[in-house]
Amino acid sequence: MTAPAPAPAAPAPVRRRPARPRARPAAVTALLAAVLAGVVVAALGIGDFALSPGQVVATLFGGGPPGAGFIVMDLRLPRVLAGCAVGAALALGGAIFQSITRNPLGSPDIVGFTVGSASGGIVAILLFGGGALQIACGAVGGGLLTALAVYLLAFRDGVHGLRLVLVGIGISAMLEALNAFLLSRAEVNAAQSASAWLVGSLNARGWESLRPLLAVLALLLPCAALLARDLRMLELGDPTAGALGVRVERSRLAIMAVGVALTAAATATAGPVAFIALAAPQLAKRLTRAPGPNLPAAALMGAVLLSASDIAAQRLIAPTQLPVGVMTGFVGGVYLGWLMLTEWRAGRA
Numbered sequence: 001m002t003a004p005a006p007a008p009a010a011p012a013p014v015r016r017r018p019a020r021p022r023a024r025p026a027a028v029t030a031l032l033a034a035v036l037a038g039v040v041v042a043a044l045g046i047g048d049f050a051l052s053p054g055q056v057v058a059t060l061f062g063g064g065p066p067g068a069g070f071i072v073m074d075l076r077l078p079r080v081l082a083g084c085a086v087g088a089a090l091a092l093g094g095a096i097f098q099s100i101t102r103n104p105l106g107s108p109d110i111v112g113f114t115v116g117s118a119s120g121g122i123v124a125i126l127l128f129g130g131g132a133l134q135i136a137c138g139a140v141g142g143g144l145l146t147a148l149a150v151y152l153l154a155f156r157d158g159v160h161g162l163r164l165v166l167v168g169i170g171i172s173a174m175l176e177a178l179n180a181f182l183l184s185r186a187e188v189n190a191a192q193s194a195s196a197w198l199v200g201s202l203n204a205r206g207w208e209s210l211r212p213l214l215a216v217l218a219l220l221l222p223c224a225a226l227l228a229r230d231l232r233m234l235e236l237g238d239p240t241a242g243a244l245g246v247r248v249e250r251s252r253l254a255i256m257a258v259g260v261a262l263t264a265a266a267t268a269t270a271g272p273v274a275f276i277a278l279a280a281p282q283l284a285k286r287l288t289r290a291p292g293p294n295l296p297a298a299a300l301m302g303a304v305l306l307s308a309s310d311i312a313a314q315r316l317i318a319p320t321q322l323p324v325g326v327m328t329g330f331v332g333g334v335y336l337g338w339l340m341l342t343e344w345r346a347g348r349a
Contacts, residue, residue, distance in 0.1 A: 275332025279335045
């Protein structure tokens with residue numbers, strides 16, 4: 001009688017290496033930061049008093065040719081930094097709302113928050129003859145009131161993304177009609193001033209316009225970073241987010257408040273600049289190819305787009321300076337045309 005064959009030895013457990021964080025989003029973010037630095041140096045050097053990149057860098061560190069300090073530090077730097085800050089704030093607001101609604105059209109431009117801020121600014125200009133401070137307060141107040149109205153009208157056992165977008169589009173259309181009515185009833189000079197502000201511009205922006213926006217960003221950027229995890233969880237759907245420990249409505253309301261405040265502050269500084277909030281987050285997402293809101297990449301992309309558009313607005317038909325909103329509108333139109341073409345080629349449109 002033969003002895004039974006020994007049982008085969010259990011295979012040794014395979015040790016799995018911990019998954020490495022994806023390097024592409026970090027690389028894209030670093031690349032966008034480098035591009036933004038180059039755009040800033042170029043913007044500081046371009047003008048009637050031209051400076052080379054080396055002279056610009058030397059001037060920023062206290063050197064440079066005679067007279068360059070006043071040109072760079074007092075005249076050009078506030079405008080360039082305002083463009084970066086406004087672009088970053090708009091892009092962050094767009095990324096937040098596109099993530100909440102899980103819809104690429106769910107940006108403040110589409111859902112009415114930018115139009116609400118514009119309405120507040122118009123009311124301050126036309127009805128109260130307000131200056132820069134009053135216009136800024138009106139823009140912030142209009143954006144917050146519009147966001148509250150959209151949230152309450154869209155709330156029904158929670159806020160569904162598609163419902164928020166549809167309600168926002170309706171509110172936006174109503175506010176556009178209100179703006180047109182106010183402009184039609186205003187005096188010529190006041191109507192011209194309001195129309196120029198509605199386009200969105202960085203012309204004549206100095207340190208006094210930049211400091212309030214920087215203070216708002218210093219307050220809101222940490223809030224956005226703290227809420228980024230909840231925002232990623234909400235993209236998975238309310239039931240899944242709730243199962244993972246997220247207080248869905250409380251988190252959504254806090255995130256919306258941050259997004260609205262960013263959009264309103266940017267609008268108060270430069271007027272309702274078009275398409276940055278819509279295009280920048282989507283371009284950043286396509287470059288990073290990563291799920292989630294991609295907030296750092298979106299902010300840098302918004303700053304790059306607005307700063308580059310402002311350079312084109314200043315130099316395209318120099319010495320006449322176009323409002324930057326004209327250029328961002330053109331860039332947004334090109335982006336939407338390109339997006340439609342790629343979707344059509346992919347068979348999704």
